[in-house]
Amino acid sequence: MSQTCQRCAASNAEAARFCRQCGAALPELRVQSLTRITMLLARWRKLSRSVTRQELRSLLGEPRRIESDSPASRDPVETWVYEYESADTPAQRVCGRVTVSSSGSHVVAWCEPDWDRLREGPA
Numbered sequence: 578m579s580q581t582c583q584r585c586a587a588s589n590a591e592a593a594r595f596c597r598q599c600g601a602a603l604p605e606l607r608v609q610s611l612t613r614i615t616m617l618l619a620r621w622r623k624l625s626r627s628v629t630r631q632e633l634r635s636l637l638g639e640p641r642r643i644e645s646d647s648p649a650s651r652d653p654v655e656t657w658v659y660e661y662e663s664a665d666t667p668a669q670r671v672c673g674r675v676t677v678s679s680s681g682s683h684v685v686a687w688c689e690p691d692w693d694r695l696r697e698g699p700a
């Protein structure tokens with residue numbers, strides 16, 4: 578399991594906090610600045626139901642985790658969970674979820690992270 582840098586697309590170890598190539602904070606981890614939140618938000622806004630699993634991965638990077646639906650389900654889906662935390666208040670975590678069809682391999686629904694909570698730092 579590895580994670581992909583959103584800035585330079587280098588592959589990094591799962592536990593890495595920063596990109597070994599360009600030094601950028603890796604996606605699941607801290608959101609360092611408003612600029613970065615804006616950049617993330619722009620990527621989330623590119624989601625649509627025609628986005629494939631592969632495109633999703635290159636758009637948002639590796640998810641924090643993937644939750645599978647019950648195997649008994651007729652149209653199985655996976656939920657890709659993206660977690661971001663504020664650099665100022667690391668306990669302040671927000672989650673975004675993207676539901677991907679296991680059979681069709683494309684996005685069926687998504688729920689953006691609560692960007693406002695991420696922006697709220699100590700005054």
Ligand SMILES: [Zn+2]
Pocket residue numbers: 582583584585586587596597598599600601
């Ligand atoms: Zn990088």
